[in-house]
Amino acid sequence: MKLLVLGRDGQVGTALQKLLPAVGDVVALGREGADFEVPGRLAEIVKRERPDVIINAAAYTAVDKAEREPERAARINAGAPGELAEAAAKAGAWLIHYSTDYVFDGSGDRPWVETDATAPLSVYGRTKRDGEVLIGKSGAKHLIFRTSWVHAPGGNNFIAKMLKLAAERDELKVIDDQVGAPTSALLIAEVTAKAIELIGEGRAPASGIYHLAAAGETTWNGYARFAIADAMARGARMKVTPERVLKVPTTAFPTPAQRPLNSRLSTGKLREALSIVLPDWQDDVRLTLDALIAEPTS
Template sequence: MRLLILGRDGQVGTALTQLLAPLGMVVAFGREGADLAHPEGLAKIVDRERPDVIVNAGAYTAVDQAESEPELAQLVNADGPAALARAAAERDAWLIHYSTDYVFDGEKPGPYAEDDATAPLNVYGASKRAGEQAIGKADGKHLIFRTSWVHAPGRSNFVAKILGLAQSRDELRVIDDQVGAPTSARLIAEVTARAVAKIAHDRPLARGIYHLAAAGETSWHGYASYIIGEAVRRGVPLKLRPERVLPVSSSAFPSPARRPHNSRLSTHKLRSALGIELPDWQADVLGTLDTLLPETIR
């Protein structure tokens, strides 16, 4: 099996490159080798590499910045994936793509199912929904995994940001009226590997959209409190204590892009299709903390 990964250097792409290697011959590109902002060149890459499965982990993820760069967000999150989907369909290859909870408006009182109506509140979410629609329109073999609140070892995510602030501040205000499930890039890659293995054994999942997130739910405030509490429990020298992580509403932090208040995703469809259970978000976060906390102590 030949596997082509785009977005190699991102959080999900890094995990994918490691976990998909045992399943076949992997060719992975970062932006310099396969730029989604230049959709016209993607078909040539697919023709050259002749993959059985294309895994697109590349995306424009700067949610607030997208409000002032809608054309670029559309190129990377919709036009690029559309070109990949057409190229995959022409080669009868599978395309695996990642989307987001931000395709929803957050007004539903419970977890969102895959067939719930989408209504993104911001440019980023709209561009990701456009990508989903373009992939479906290409009518090829595809899996779209919607996920939420992604974290991984590194410096560009919520876990690292909170740990960094906790070293210099003795009080931190964090939003408590947005709810979702923190989900690790490794978990996303592990589930993707299971899906690819089923393709390899000619028992693929039914094409379409699946929700992929850790189990349970929390607010950003609950998430931050858990991170700080776990760090303190492990003896990490932080100025901030868990009781000084204070809850505030979204209105306390105005931002260019609106966020959904409810980002909960029902994963029943995915769990049934793969015959798996997904870990609670707290257990999933521990893997990221295991890497970041020693770096925080240094």
């Protein structure tokens, strides 16, 4: 199979390039090769490359900045994926696209299922939801993976930031009223590779939306405490111990974009469709720590 990866330089795109050559011939393009802000460009690329599966890992992910750039966020997160889906439908290709827990309003305390009503609180969440809708209307064969709290060794990394601050400061204040599951770019790429394998074998899951997140749940505070404790167990020197990661509410850190408090995602539909077991979030985080702790943290 020929696989077209868009957004190759992001966290998920980087992980995809490591795993997908095992399941197909990969063409990976970054912004310079596939500009999502140029109408018609994506359709041209699909027509030229004639892929069997398109994997869209590109997105506008600057959540707060999106409040100031709603039109640009809408073009990248909604208009471009819609165009890509229409091109996929014409080419008879599958489209795999990534979405987010931010499509929900964060109310309640149960995990969200795929059929729950969306009610995004931010421009980012709204544009990602609109992208889902356009893909669904396109007629393309598609898999939309909604995920949460993505981490990887490189890029804008919460874990690396916490370890750096813990090595420098005497205490940290981290939000404790947002709940979700940290999910690695590697896990997302592994699930994507499994889905592509099934497509190639003629056993593709049904088109639609699937929730993809590591098992279990935590808060950002619990996440930070776990990362620091694990780093210390590996010999990293920290001034802040887990007990000195203080619990604060979301209101302690006002942001332009409102964050959902409940980011729990029910993954039963995905696990059944792909016959997979998703790892606990702690084990998934340890894989990122394996890469980060290879370098000194202080």
